[in-house]
Amino acid sequence: MSRVDFIPLSAKMSPEECAAPVTGSSLKDKSVLITGAASGLGAAIALAYAEKGAYVTLADINEKLGNEYTRKLQAKGLHVQFITTDVTSWTSQVAAFKAGIKFSPSHDTLDIVVASAGVAGDPFIAADEPPVTLENDPPAPNMVALKVNSIGLFYTAKLSQLYLKMPSSAPSPDPPCLILVVSLVAYLDFPAMASYTSSKYAARGLFRSIRPLFADRGIRVNAIAPWIVETPLVAELLKLFAAVGAPAGDPGQVVTAAMRFADDKTINGRAFAIGPKRILDLCDDVEGGDGGTVMQGFHQTELRGWDKYSAEIAGLMGL
Known part of the structure; x- marks a missing residue:
C-alpha cells in the first residue's frame, strides 16, 4: 500500500493546547456533513462551522427539527441544507454523503465529516421488569442505542473513508478529516446506562x-468524548444528575474541540475528554496507557x- 498520503499521529497535547482557540479560517468554503445535526451537539457544531463559511449538510432522522433549524440558519445567510437521514440505514447515509458532496462549492468534494448522531437507549435492567416464567417469554431488549451509536457510526466511518478521498476537480490542499463524537462513558463505568455505555465503548473501539x-x-480522524452536557438526548438524565449533585459539562467546550480538530491540520489520532471542568487529551494510546493514566487523574x-x-443515580432509577 502506498503511504504517499500518510499523516502521522500527533503527540500528546496539554490542557492549554487542547482548549486553545483557533480562527476557523480554513473552514471557509469547506464541505461538511454532520450526522445528528438537528439538535444538541451536532446542531451547535453545525452553527459554528457555518458561521466560518463552511457549506454544512445537516443529516438527522428528525425531519421537523432538521428543517426548522436549517431555515433558522439560512435566515442568517449561512450555507446549510438538511437531508432526512436514518444513520442505521446504509442507503440513507449514502444519500446523505452524496447530498453533502453536491452541496459543496465545487460540487464534487467533501472535506469534513462529524459523526454526532446518538441516542440514550434504555437501562439494561428495568425497574418494573417482571420475573420470567417458562410460559411467558421475556421481551427482547431495546437495541436502538447499539444500532445508532455503534452500527450507524460504523457506517458513517466507512463512508467517510470512501467519500473523503473521492477524486475531485478542485482538491483542497488540506487533508480531509473525520471527527467522531464518542462519550466519556467509554472510559468509565456507568451501570445505570449499560446499553448507551456499551455502544460508546464500541465507538471508542472503532476510533x-x-x-x-x-x-x-x-485522512485525519479524531474523537471527542464529552461528559454529560445539556442536550435533548439526556434531558431526563440531567435531572437525575442534578438531584444527586453530580456535575454537568459545558457544550461550548465540545464546539471548541470540534473547531480545533477541523481547523488545525496538525492534530491527528487524538481523543479529547470534554468537561466537567476542562478539555483534556485522553492519551488513548499505548504511550498514554490507553487513557488509563488521564482517567485516573480525572x-x-x-x-x-x-x-x-x-x-x-441508579437508585433514583429504581435499579
Missing part, C-alpha cells in the same frame, strides 16, 4: 481501530466521587 488505517490514507480532580453519584 482506535480506524485511526492508523485513516492515517495511511491521508476521577481525582474532575469527577471526585463518581462511584457514589453513579450508585445514587
Whole structure:
C-alpha cells in the first residue's frame, strides 16, 4: 500500500493546547456533513462551522427539527441544507454523503465529516421488569442505542473513508478529516446506562481501530468524548444528575474541540475528554496507557466521587 498520503499521529497535547482557540479560517468554503445535526451537539457544531463559511449538510432522522433549524440558519445567510437521514440505514447515509458532496462549492468534494448522531437507549435492567416464567417469554431488549451509536457510526466511518478521498476537480490542499463524537462513558463505568455505555465503548473501539488505517490514507480522524452536557438526548438524565449533585459539562467546550480538530491540520489520532471542568487529551494510546493514566487523574480532580453519584443515580432509577 502506498503511504504517499500518510499523516502521522500527533503527540500528546496539554490542557492549554487542547482548549486553545483557533480562527476557523480554513473552514471557509469547506464541505461538511454532520450526522445528528438537528439538535444538541451536532446542531451547535453545525452553527459554528457555518458561521466560518463552511457549506454544512445537516443529516438527522428528525425531519421537523432538521428543517426548522436549517431555515433558522439560512435566515442568517449561512450555507446549510438538511437531508432526512436514518444513520442505521446504509442507503440513507449514502444519500446523505452524496447530498453533502453536491452541496459543496465545487460540487464534487467533501472535506469534513462529524459523526454526532446518538441516542440514550434504555437501562439494561428495568425497574418494573417482571420475573420470567417458562410460559411467558421475556421481551427482547431495546437495541436502538447499539444500532445508532455503534452500527450507524460504523457506517458513517466507512463512508467517510470512501467519500473523503473521492477524486475531485478542485482538491483542497488540506487533508480531509473525520471527527467522531464518542462519550466519556467509554472510559468509565456507568451501570445505570449499560446499553448507551456499551455502544460508546464500541465507538471508542472503532476510533482506535480506524485511526492508523485513516492515517495511511491521508485522512485525519479524531474523537471527542464529552461528559454529560445539556442536550435533548439526556434531558431526563440531567435531572437525575442534578438531584444527586453530580456535575454537568459545558457544550461550548465540545464546539471548541470540534473547531480545533477541523481547523488545525496538525492534530491527528487524538481523543479529547470534554468537561466537567476542562478539555483534556485522553492519551488513548499505548504511550498514554490507553487513557488509563488521564482517567485516573480525572476521577481525582474532575469527577471526585463518581462511584457514589453513579450508585445514587441508579437508585433514583429504581435499579
